[in-house]
Amino acid sequence: MKKLVVLTGAGISAESGIKTFRDADGLWEGHDIYEVASPQGFEANPELVLDFYNQRRRQLLTVKPNKAHFNLVELEKHFQVEIITQNVDDLHERAGSNNVTHLHGELLKARSTNNINDTFDWKKDIVLGDVAEDGAQIRPHIVWFGEDVPMIETAIEIVEKADILVVIGTSMQVYPAASLVNYIQPNIPIYFIDPKPSVTKNAFNNLTIIEDIASTGTDKLIELLID
CATH class of the missing domain: 3.30.1600.10 (SIR2/SIRT2 'Small Domain')
Structure with a gap:
């Protein structure tokens, strides 16, 4: 898988x-x-x-998880899904995701x-x-500004083993989280979901930009990956 x-x-x-x-x-x-x-x-x-x-x-x-959270759970039927989130909420877990790493705490x-x-x-x-x-x-x-991000090494190890990378709802401008894309293997497919993407098509090899909000963007992602 x-x-x-x-x-x-x-x-x-x-x-x-x-x-x-x-x-x-x-x-x-x-x-x-x-x-x-x-x-x-x-x-x-x-x-x-x-x-x-x-x-x-x-x-x-x-509040409750939304369709995007549940779509990532749906993908667990077809892939070994690992989520690395900059968010401090528990909506991924409440939706049912099994492997969630919180970079910035909870x-x-x-x-x-x-x-x-x-x-x-x-x-x-x-x-x-x-x-x-x-x-x-x-x-x-x-994790406050000026403090170490204790889970960053764990996140790097996860990204290094990715067969597919998906980025949802983050500009990837905040470091050290933004540096994670530098650790993927060459030519790994990357899908970037955001209504106002901060990256261009030539930013990475094998990049697909889905210019949409998370819920309908992950619908499209499922179509691309499974259907």
């Missing part, structure tokens, strides 16, 4: 109603990105940062501020005073 590796970003979750939070002026919900998504921001104003992610977590619990998990490996499920608000077993304040299990 061929190995189909899928890189997903905010575009696949947008159709479920997940806010991207990033406005055209670069602000997230009116905040500078480093105020709410950096270790320095957390140190300066932990209540603001916790509230920002509490709002995102509450919203996540009200919103429904928390961790000790003293131990990156001390992670646990967390579906309610995090407030100051909530502590882990080691007695340290807990924080969202999210």
Whole structure:
């Protein structure tokens, strides 16, 4: 069975109603990105940062996977599917995908501020005073700007073994995630699904651009790969 590796970003979750939070002026919900998504921001104003992610977590619990998520599950009948996502939601898992690697953490998990490996499920608000077993304040299990991306090496290993690569709903402009396409084997077929593609046909060998949103774009992908 061929190995189909899928890189997903905010575009696949947008159709479920997940806010991207990033406005055209670069602000997230009116905040500078480093105020709410950096270790320095957390140190300066932990209540603001916790509230920002509490709002995102509450919203996540009200939405559902969309057709694009379910289409990737359908592809598991025909391929060994591995998903590498920049998203911090759990919509791939809720749809039924079995192999999901989260590059930037998971919103429904928390961790000790003293131990990156001390992670646990967390579906309610995090407030100051909530502590882990080691007695340290807990924080969202999210990779903030300036922090290492612990799953990047795992993602590289997955991409290196891909027979087919699919990119959905991400501009591939955010590093280190954007570097993953550099690790595929020569002449591997690449399918790029986005309503406003940031790549051109000659960007990669064997590239097919599907200029569409994730749901109908993955319908077309299934037609190309299976039908």
